[in-house]
Amino acid sequence: MREALKVLGSGFLSANHDLASQLKSGHIPLADWFNELLRLVYRLIFLMVAEDRNLLHPVSSTAAARQLYGEGYSLTTLRRKCQRRATWDKHHDRYEGMKVVFRGLADGEARLALPALGGLFAPHQLPNLEAARLPNNAFMAVLWHLGWLPERAGRVPVNWRAMETEELGSVYESLLELQPQPAADGRRLVFAAEASERRGNQRKTTGSYYTPDSLVQTLLDSALDPVLDSTEAEAADPAAALLKLSILDPACGSGHFLLAAARRLATRLARIRADGAPGLADFRPALRDVARCCLHGVDKNPMAVELTRVALWIETVTPGLPLGFLDGQIRCGDALLGLVDLGVLTDGVPDAAYKTLIGDDEAAANHYKRANRAAKRGQIELDLGSGAAIVPALKPLALAFSRLRNLGEDTVGQIQTKAARFRDLRQTPDFQRARAAADLYVAAFLLPKTGAAPAVHSRTVPTKTF
Structure with a gap:
């Protein structure tokens, strides 16, 4: 490679x-x-x-x-x-x-x-x-x-x-070590020598490593199989219930975990649809449906996101059908930063966001903490509307995103319609307001608390209402 x-x-x-x-x-x-x-x-x-x-x-x-x-x-x-x-x-x-x-x-x-x-x-x-x-x-x-x-x-x-599509994982690891650059003559592509021409590489600086298959399978044995067992046993329509499950890998790399999980779920789905005797003709459509409805992945590295999508496309390719729309499910981002519960927006930024950490200036941190408390008393407001109104407004938006999985993917035209719908939803005022509020909430925790404290005005982060 x-x-x-x-x-x-x-x-x-x-x-x-x-x-x-x-x-x-x-x-x-x-x-x-x-x-x-x-x-x-x-x-x-x-x-x-x-x-x-x-x-x-x-x-x-x-x-x-x-x-x-x-x-x-x-x-x-x-x-x-x-x-x-x-x-x-x-x-x-x-x-x-x-x-x-x-x-x-x-x-x-x-x-x-x-x-x-x-x-x-x-x-x-x-x-x-x-x-x-x-x-x-x-x-x-x-x-x-x-x-x-x-x-x-x-x-x-x-x-x-x-x-085996998982072999792309070793490709991913090797790619992280490459530091491309044009040669001095501008007519050749070369890779910088490790540690001599560039400090570190993406694999070391991001802590990215390939997960062995044995570990993936052990994790699926303990985490996924019990959920699949209970879903099949308790649902009136097991096939439909399986497709309502969501499988998330918050650091998906090359997609190894998602691929293995998809195969397990698709095997059960194909068995149900074929009344116990599935063949390859049953498995491939089931795998395609699982990829469309159940899989979600996040990774900080755009290269990993792209490789995960390619791995899923290779695994789910079906003669006569287009490649599935994966942009909404396999995303580039930092899964460690963000809001798990958007309801916290109604309470504003907590004082804990301005806790003094190593390297922080205590005076600056205390300034932001006081400004934050003042905001909660209603003295300062950032004009993005009411935080309390954002969460209810997101409910119909979340439903609209969830309905994307019901859109057909049998033609390129249908894929394009689905992609356009996904882009449109991300441009709605409700989405943009919620995104800005969430970004500001997280920014408060990452704000440098050093140097002289700035004057408090509407552009500073500490605030209660979003």
Whole structure:
């Protein structure tokens, strides 16, 4: 994966001088561009898995369309061709052909037996790489690194069909250690040497580590299975009751825990739907429904959030159906910061928010504490409306968000409608007011209590009413 990213990035930099210049000037942030490289690699991995598992083409597609795709565009064919160095030339047609596949998977292309998947293949995912050129020698080298493994007897093909999606966790760990940067000549992508060119890496500074499968399974045995048992036993409609459960991983990483939990829940759901004898044809739709209705994840690292979504898409891909809408369920954020109970907003910021900690100035902390108490006596108000009114207003908003799970996901159009509805709900006045109030509440705890105390006015945080 590391070598594939390095070759891919270097190929784009060497063939697109304008792109290299914009990266050097900062017009295109390096982190954003590197994330595009990751998405491109995720697309290739997704395609290799889907092809090897025979899950890419809709059942209704014609034999001629499948043949055209297989002979002229498939990664299976290109992986075989990349064994011949003669295919590693300086032309640009291989990546251009792959763009045709990507566009087909975004909106559907019957002539190539490609379904409309959206999601990972949506056009906005690669704003800079979609228009860029990539030499064949770089593209084929990427497929060489992703498609073949070194062995003593020579290279052997990667068996993407048998890949456990949890193996993406080890990919996630290795990616956290990478610190990408353009080389001095601006035409190559390199990774900073650990500790010498950059202090630390994301894995160490964020405490991010891959959770062993044995620990995940033990946790599910004790935490999830009893809930599933009682839900099945007590519900009049066990299948519907299972889909009303919510499974949350507040530090989801690459999605290992969520994937394992989803499989357990989907196994039971498929068994109920099939009257005790489920097959693969029963399990996959059940898993897709579980991902749509039950899974929720949070992580501070945007790379982890994206990889979790990719892992779920790989696991739930169904011939003829688009990739599910996961933006509302797998979110980037800090699960340790925030409000568990929005009802606390009605009482305003507590004095405990201004408790003196190591490094704080006691005089400044006491100033904020006094200002907070004055606010609670009604002397100061921040004009965001009444905190008491926010919580009741959120009830219909919460119901509207929960109804998103009932919206269909059988076509790209339905996915787009669901995405638009999700965005619209987040722009409503009630949501914006509640978000501002919650942000201010948390900000009071994080406020630097050092230096001279500021004058108390309407822009300071201490206040009772939101």
